[in-house]
Amino acid sequence: MNGAVSRPISRRRVLGAAGAIVLGAGLPRPAEAGAFFWGRLFSVPPRDTPFITPNDQFYRVNYSDHSLEAGANLRLDRWSLAVSGAVERPIRLRYADVLEQRVAERMVTLQCIDNEPGGSLMSNALWGGFPLAGLLARAGPSDAARDVVFRGADGYHDSITFERAMRGDVLLAHSMNGVSLPRDHGYPLRAVVPGLFGIKNVKWLTEIEVVEHDHRGYWQERGWTDDGAMPVTSRIDQPGHYQLLRVARQLVRGIAFGGSHGIARVELSADGGATWREAAWAPSPPDAWVPWTYEWTAPAPGAHTLVVRAQGRDGVRQRSEIGRAYPAGTSGVHTIVALVKAV
Template sequence: MQTHTDTRQERFASGFIAGLAAGILATGVMLLLNILLNGVSLPEEVGGAITRLMPASIFDALHRLIGADAKRIFVAIVVAGQCAVFGLIGGLVNLATTHPVLVNEKKNGAMRLGAGIFLALILWLASGLLLLPLVGAGIFGAQLSSGTGGTMWSLGLVGLIYGVLYVLLRNWFRIREQIEENQPGAQERRARAKRTRRDILRNGGIIVGVGVMGILAWRFISNGINGANNLAQLTKNFKRKIIPAPTPNYGTLQPAPGLSSEITSNDRFYTVSKNLVSDPTVNASSWHLEVKGEVAHPFTLTYDELLKIPTKQQYESLMCISNEVGGPYMGNALWDGFPLSALFERAGGVKTGATKVVLRAADDYSDSIHLSKALEPTTLVAIRMNGETLPQLHGFPARLLVPGIYGMKHVKWITSIEVVNYDFRGYWQGQGWNDAAPIRMTSRIDTPRTDTSLKAGQKTYIAGVAFSGNKGISEVDVSLDNGATWQRTTLKKPITALTWVLWELPWTPKEGDYTVIARAVDLEGNVQDPNPASPAPDGSSGYHTVSITVR
């Protein structure tokens, strides 16, 4: 059998393909171990480090440009990047591996299985001693919830799968190439295949690049068109505060199709977290809650002990700080929990000089609230949601509720509560997001939706929700003439001042094109800010607007 001498390019290419294929499988195993057994996920840690380094303004701009799929696209990019690195490693190893200890020349240059095990060891050490400390996870993930032990075994298993599979695939490719080399016309086929691969890479890269640029350009242009409004008209007679505050126009609402339910079901309640791949699944039997720091007597609670603390019910709405004007990241639920202050009382009180309360979670998330906020009677540790045990996606076994501030402060999957005497900055504050995070008043038009076509002369309803944190809503107004005039809507009396308010306006339209705008006023008389602002770093502002055609 004649043996073709591979060029360096061919050796790298075959090694890259073997490494890429092995890397795809190894990455899949890594993600499964992370989801099922709390193993370490390198895409999660690397992606998290990238987002932490990204300023809030850039993070927000990318989110608005790409849209609601931004997180999934970013995850796909990070995972694809890891697979590409595995491929690159495979190509470089195939170039460098010529030593008889690693390659058996008597078997046509087949790589020994020991070479794959050695490669797995190198990757294990590099990931644990270099990569994880570099992204802030500590040596072999010492700073992660998986701990050093969980990180070491999961990295080791993934590395072993990659190393062994890489050797098997590399040897299979080599045998296949040698068999094909002895077939008639082999040299011509090799040259043609080489040209084809080069053309595919070049032309494919151009097509992908042009496509991505086209999509981003279209989003930029369309967002600019859709977001344009006559701000001067809206602010012409704007008054920041009405004194005295309007008396709420409470009444009975019609069941307008598309209007949000007053209570958001658990499965429809929004979920947002820092996690790129998966949120934690907490085992109640092994979970415990630490209360520590600047308290007289630190202590630890098991889940069973937590359930014995007397609870109360509280209706409260939550909104994410990344919610756009008119966005979906709002919800209202009935929560069962106990005041956070009850834990401090159990700890014998808070020491003099304490200023903040730091909360840490099972997914290594952290944030803090001011001690004065923590001591408010409506700041709860919640253990039930809408009459059910707190769902995993919403923070089981326990989460924080802090009325009046954005959802990033309502820490889920709590594992420790620490009272401190310094200015602790949490996960998102490192990117520049507002630390106090007070909710900015907002109103949303649920129905009709933008670009809806209605029939002239047929009665319909303009309806939606309004929310102002813990300040309540006294009035919601709707304009059909770009803010020149406003019509007062009917409000459904809210359950508490901590929840959103449903509103509705009956309307029998005439033919024409309409721009519908909504604004709110809180119970203190503060009027919703008409000036548009993106979510970063303080939360979004501006008036929600929809375009409607009536024929």
């Protein structure tokens, strides 16, 4: 789901590409001449990250290569959304019925479970739609309801707990950044579940089923997490990794995101984690990422290792230990090398 690529990719092809952003971050600090040599080979430009990600730059990852084809072939005159399972009053909505629902909007950041520290598989958008909780209440769910299953036109399925579904913040979205939901992002209707990884945000919805058991979705059947909660994370967007900086004074900037934890503090280290300084950050809507900045002056020419970390409003800190995506998402802090030519 890399927003920087021009073609869709599946989760099976993500790890190698997403990991490239932190290439060299774990290497020992080289001598100055060697650092500038590596910089010429591996320099990564800074990222321009608008607060709202344009639709055509929003990351895309699908469980299968045929998902986009299924979405592209979906005919609106034959499409409907069924609410079924352990409910007293099953519901079927056509697209015209969807558009008649009272519109609610939420700014929500989504992230792929395969996103590496500092990776680009995370984006932010303004979603428009209607609350899932209201639709389920109309259907009259069973007192024994346990999970709510989302099923897509591409055959993909996943679930959230009934309790999570009824909190009121889960959207059935039909618009994205003020326009109709693009086909490659789930048109005509998708789930947007704040705080949970992209695997739970099912696209091209055709059915919502209330069940009285613990549903195992496509990825859970393969050993991945059923919880799906996103951890606290942060990244450096400027300067780029091994970017050559010609002056000592630099504005370091990036984003932090805490999922349901929120963000209360962002810190930057300019000496590989030996010391930390608090960065400035701008308040954001509760389910959106937070832009941060830090005015840094390099004390000397040469290679400097910059590291960022964040902390949630509930005190949960970003994990520094490197962890792979399987089974519950990656962990680690984003590290870059900045090459300062002169002071």
